[in-house]
Amino acid sequence: MARIIITCGKLCSGKTTYSKRLAKEIGAVRLSVDEITLLLLGPFAGDILDEYFQKLEKYLMEKSLEAAEAGVSSVIDLGLWTKAEREEVRKFYRDRGAECEIHYLRVPDGVWRERIEKRNREIEAGLTEAYPVDENLLKKFESFFEEPSPDEVDAIID
Numbered sequence: 515m516a517r518i519i520i521t522c523g524k525l526c527s528g529k530t531t532y533s534k535r536l537a538k539e540i541g542a543v544r545l546s547v548d549e550i551t552l553l554l555l556g557p558f559a560g561d562i563l564d565e566y567f568q569k570l571e572k573y574l575m576e577k578s579l580e581a582a583e584a585g586v587s588s589v590i591d592l593g594l595w596t597k598a599e600r601e602e603v604r605k606f607y608r609d610r611g612a613e614c615e616i617h618y619l620r621v622p623d624g625v626w627r628e629r630i631e632k633r634n635r636e637i638e639a640g641l642t643e644a645y646p647v648d649e650n651l652l653k654k655f656e657s658f659f660e661e662p663s664p665d666e667v668d669a670i671i672d
Contacts, residue, residue: 516582517542518612520603522594522662523619525647525655526629532619532671533591542587545574548645549591557637557645575606582612596660600667615668620661 519536521529530546537544547570551563559566571592578588594600600616607614621629630652636642645651664670 516585517587518578518582518590518607518614519588520590520592520594520614520616521619522592522600522616522667524595524621524626524659525593525645525651526626526633527619527621528629528671529591529593529619532617533589536617537589540587540589542589543581544589544591545577546591547571547574552643552645557643563645572606575603578614579607579610579612594662595655596658597662597666600662616662616666617669617671618662618667619671621672 517540519540519542521533523529530548533544533546536542547567550570551559551566555563555566574590574592578590581588592603594603594616603614603616630647633642633644634646634648637644637646647655
């Protein structure tokens with residue numbers, strides 16, 4: 515039976531690395547909002563990024579349903595940073611008669627900060643294409659991120 519798995523976690527928590535590995539392990543297609551927005555808008559999209567993210571998230575969720583109907587599992591690389599988002603995703607699938615799994619990548623604060631610094635260095639050096647995390651983005655993110663409780667997710671990955 516096809517599975518729909520969605521990653522949940524902070525910026526730089528390892529969601530992309532995990533989703534790539536998991537997709538290979540279970541023979542799933544991987545769907546990534548970041549890859550699409552980076553391709554279309556580049557790494558410095560600014561405020562327009564939020565609008566595109568919301569539209570693309572819904573699009574990728576629809577595509578995961580199509581894939582599941584064809585018998586293909588999906589791993590969607592998202593963030594699901596608030597409880598409301600997690601509830602909305604569950605409702606989206608439930609309303610369509612489908613199930614999804616949410617895998618939360620939990621990362622200790624010190625490791626998280628190191629990963630952000632590493633990512634920013636790699637972006638500056640041209641070693642990776644990703645969104646840089648400056649102090650403004652970090653403050654914005656910290657102001658609304660809600661760590662999921664164990665009953666909100668299907669797996670916690672440490």
